[in-house]
Amino acid sequence: MAKSKFEYVRDFEADDTCLPNCWVVVRLDGRNFHRFAEQHGFSKPNDDRALHLMNKCAQTVMEELEDIAIKSNWFRRRSSKFMTHVASQFASSYVFHWKNYFKDQPLLYPPGFDGRVVLYPSNQNLKDYLSWRQADCHINNLNNTVFWMLVQRSGLTPTQAQERLQGTLAGDKNEILFSEFSINYNNEPVMYRKGTVLIWQKVNEVVTKKIKLPKEAEEKEVEVTRTRTKIVPLHCDIIGDQFWDQYPEILSDDG
């Protein structure tokens, strides 16, 4: 069996190395999640179970990739490796952790995700990308909140709700929420309004350890403070400077 005769097909693989000294963003989107949400009875406009499951998956990806990053110089910055590892790890985690968040709601079928890699040369470009995502989250959530109030509380059909909101600005939507539903949008849960940012953070943990001191017969329990790096979910504003001032290590070279 002549293996070598076919080996030439390897040369058809294109090099997709990411330009050095750029931030590599991997962006994921659920495939057909509108339908998925309906079939699994997600509550509207936000389903806490679904949001927390998403965060858990993102965390799993970060932990797994942290692992990879240390070991293998990130696959020589190959774009395809980045996006498929992230997409597949997120997807398998979604099914794996589903039951911890959705209890007696069974998962009907395995969902798909699509990913892409985008490069950002400067810190400002990266911040602007993240600001864009958070601004988008805000706009969508405000709109969804009013839309579902109109449907759920005022009994409008989706089409009627859509028409009612046609052409309205953020101010108008806030006003509808307040005057018709006594909802102050700013009091809505911050995770809905700002989305979630996961960051690696150094935390101090107090741990109880048993140690045997010299000249003493028995082990003794002592409290030890240990510094550990941990993934922490945040729901703060990341458009202003405060977030970046508070976590300078995110953008630093050794971040």
Added chain:
Amino acid sequence: MAKSKFEYVRDFEADDTCLPNCWVVVRLDGRNFHRFAEQHGFSKPNDDRALHLMNKCAQTVMEELEDIAIKSNWFRRRSSKFMTHVASQFASSYVFHWKNYFKDQPLLYPPGFDGRVVLYPSNQNLKDYLSWRQADCHINNLNNTVFWMLVQRSGLTPTQAQERLQGTLAGDKNEILFSEFSINYNNEPVMYRKGTVLIWQKVNEVVTKKIKLPKEAEEKEVEVTRTRTKIVPLHCDIIGDQFWDQYPEILSDDG
């Protein structure tokens, strides 16, 4: 909240359209599956449960992508879409279907996969790519079969088995199998030796239907033959011409 100010970051996304009139191959590999196999007690050299689960996942991907293909002109041939959809769908399916194949062996953690896209301009290139994969399957399986016989039956350590096989050719390995373990390699299960090819195939199914004929009082059962397109697993040789002669529709324009 100025959304538009950040919108410029969209322009950093590169176009990754695949060259038209080429075969688009998406290749997947398990991440760290050596360790995964050990932790989940896969039998060596081949674990039927694992192989059938893999095939099930590949089938799910084909069904899902068939779906996509019809609807959306395949995402305008964007390479990133192809590979992330395939990788994520395969990964979520792996976890979803695990319990049907591994019964009382729980899945310990969600596995990752990596994918890549390779373009092949001609039918011959595509055939050679697939031949390369099947040749590789053969070489690996022959090697693994002898290796694990030496370990499991002759009691060699993995290192000793490795040393024993150092520099041996296919003929030598066949000989060891036959003379020491009375195994005729060609009688080993074909799925192990040739791997699995999944193809869409038209099949005729005989279905029983109840119909009510005019002028008759009661419904009557009749047998109806229905043509359906179905995914079929094959373990045949795909290096020679016979396979391609038998399934010309695979390479045809309307395949």
Added chain:
Amino acid sequence: MAKSKFEYVRDFEADDTCLPNCWVVVRLDGRNFHRFAEQHGFSKPNDDRALHLMNKCAQTVMEELEDIAIKSNWFRRRSSKFMTHVASQFASSYVFHWKNYFKDQPLLYPPGFDGRVVLYPSNQNLKDYLSWRQADCHINNLNNTVFWMLVQRSGLTPTQAQERLQGTLAGDKNEILFSEFSINYNNEPVMYRKGTVLIWQKVNEVVTKKIKLPKEAEEKEVEVTRTRTKIVPLHCDIIGDQFWDQYPEILSDDG
């Protein structure tokens, strides 16, 4: 002087290898040649000097690249090498050979060209690309011929000529040429209507050689037929099959 400290910048160069087993087309366009033609008094609609100079430059590129092709495995199919070598060789040849075609018309400034590389996976794609160019040549030349007749013979201003041709089809243009200017478009020079294709062709040349035969005192002149590969300009139709039937070596593997 620490050279090595800066060497890292080399890694920013992207790999731009062309997909194997595809036709590599390098397409050139003159920069701002409308203005260039006017400033150098090109005759309208076609200037034979300019056309023959173009053909000479293309020929020089072919001779130079033939040279490269043999020596260096075509720069490992790097797209940037292909297009810059072609564009720069064409440009320097244009200036170099100018005076042989434009005699007492001095070249006022060095012209620029832009190039691009396009890959075509199949023979049919390549033929269709070339057909597209020839069809484009025809459409442009027919239009230009009528346009300049209206301006030069009927005394219309360019704007008036433009308006007159607005919305006319090929048949209308042929009719104007015939009825108003007694021109049968099909009798126009074929180089204008079909453009020029340059191909490598084997030609037999009869050369006179002096040889000294054994047993004879003096050298004798004999005629020897020698086969040589030569670049030949053609102005034939390349859209139909005849051209490709006549020159099968163009598309053959060893062409």
Added chain:
Amino acid sequence: MAKSKFEYVRDFEADDTCLPNCWVVVRLDGRNFHRFAEQHGFSKPNDDRALHLMNKCAQTVMEELEDIAIKSNWFRRRSSKFMTHVASQFASSYVFHWKNYFKDQPLLYPPGFDGRVVLYPSNQNLKDYLSWRQADCHINNLNNTVFWMLVQRSGLTPTQAQERLQGTLAGDKNEILFSEFSINYNNEPVMYRKGTVLIWQKVNEVVTKKIKLPKEAEEKEVEVTRTRTKIVPLHCDIIGDQFWDQYPEILSDDG
């Protein structure tokens, strides 16, 4: 003649837009200039005519591209446009301006160049790229200077000179130059040692103008100071900070 039938071939053109917010470097190299230099009797190790012609061509490119930059948003940052315009303009300028630098030495054939595009995300990357080129210039020039002294003055063959220099460091070469040829390398012309940088610079020019003042019968000559942007050749060190401190506009956003 069905044009539209072939138009599909346009879709095979790949998008090669450069990542935004990166410095776009176009690097050129002469093809086979070793041979070209010999055939045209370039003096060794440096030929002033050839160097000044190179600078003139680079200047022409800058002037032409400045022009383009203003008009057309730089071809939507298409990499192929950048490199082919630069390479072709440089090449045509080389032939065009040849006779002004090489007087009675005729140009034997039109030379070729190859180009490439490299992206640098940060100012530091760009500086390091340029430092790399200048360090390379220094290393090559020091080596060439000693090599040609050994050949021209000491009568060594090229091979002997090569062997003599094998393994020598910069210090050794300086020492050979000084002790054997009484040459202090640092007194060699700075253009040879540092190469040439061309920058756009604002310069004040005093121009004589004729103006007619009100209430006066005749025109009067007055001197007017005019600010103009002009390309200036520099041969200074660009590795240290001084250059960048002196010309901050090069890296500034509106530079």
